Amino acid sequence: xxxxxxxxxxxxxxxxxxxxxxxxxxxxxxPYLFWYVQYPxxxxxxxLKYITGDNLVKGSYGFEAEFNKSQTSFHLKKPSALVSDxxxxxxAVRDDNYGQNFVFGPGTRLSVLP
Amino acid sequence: DTGVSQNPRHKITKRGQNVxxxxxxxxxxxxxxxxxxxxxxxxxFLTYFQxxxxxxxxxxxxxxxxxxxxxxSFSTLEIQRTEQGDSAMYLCASSPDGQVNSPLxxxxxxxxxxx
Numbered sequence: 001x002x003x004x005x006x007x008x009x010x011x012x013x014x015x016x017x018x019x020x021x022x023x024x025x026x027x028x029x030x031p032y033l034f035w036y037v038q039y040p041x042x043x044x045x046x047x048l049k050y051i052t053g054d055n056l057v058k059g060s061y062g063f064e065a066e067f068n069k070s071q072t073s074f075h076l077k078k079p080s081a082l083v084s085d086x087x088x089x090x091x092a093v094r095d096d097n098y099g100q101n102f103v104f105g106p107g108t109r110l111s112v113l114p
Numbered sequence: 115d116t117g118v119s120q121n122p123r124h125k126i127t128k129r130g131q132n133v134x135x136x137x138x139x140x141x142x143x144x145x146x147x148x149x150x151x152x153x154x155x156x157x158x159f160l161t162y163f164q165x166x167x168x169x170x171x172x173x174x175x176x177x178x179x180x181x182x183x184x185x186x187s188f189s190t191l192e193i194q195r196t197e198q199g200d201s202a203m204y205l206c207a208s209s210p211d212g213q214v215n216s217p218l219x220x221x222x223x224x225x226x227x228x229x
Contacts, residue, residue: 043120043222046219094214107154
């Protein structure tokens with residue numbers, strides 16, 4: 001079965017500094033990996049996805065993510081954090097052996113301090 | 115593209131009452147999903163539809179829960195005889211097709227509080 005771990009409940013970073021939000025996954029087939037962001041009392045917004053090809057994926061709002069197959073990781077990164085990036089971030093995986101279900105991680109709360 | 119719309123945004127009900135939520139997906143999206151999210155957790159899959167057909171249900175979806183998508187457009191999620199443990203955010207999402215690389219587009223959710 002699929003699973004996703006986000007080892008950090010909370011990440012704090014100063015504005016202007018680089019940020020990383022970690023994600024590791026477990027699948028039996030080929031992984032399809034996604035990052036979403038959630039602002040208070042809102043639904044999840046899609047940021048980026050990894051399907052195949054380049055291990056560095058670029059997405060919305062200056063975010064990017066690095067796929068590492070040997071470490072089964074898909075960490076979210078941004079070179080320079082903004083206060084407005086403060087939100088809840090979810091990593092999700094889909095496994096082509098398990099049909100249509102997205103499995104989400106527990107989320108990481110990012111706080112960017114001015 | 116007006117986005118996924120969910121109504122109501124908030125629902126407070128007493129234990130034992132029935133509630134119904136509505137989701138209007140992005141037009142022409144043939145896949146529609148329901149998820150449940152509790153505080154501090156990621157969304158948990160409940161069920162999904164391909165057009166009007168309900169193709170998969172999670173074990174989380176007890177027999178008190180029923181979902182429909184009668185004409186392949188909007189969907190409703192009904193919870194009968196609500197319990198306090200049903201308190202959560204109920205999220206609806208849609209996608210244009212069944213391709214595994216298609217992301218989900220989420221609505222803003224319906225927050226249910228059972229007192």
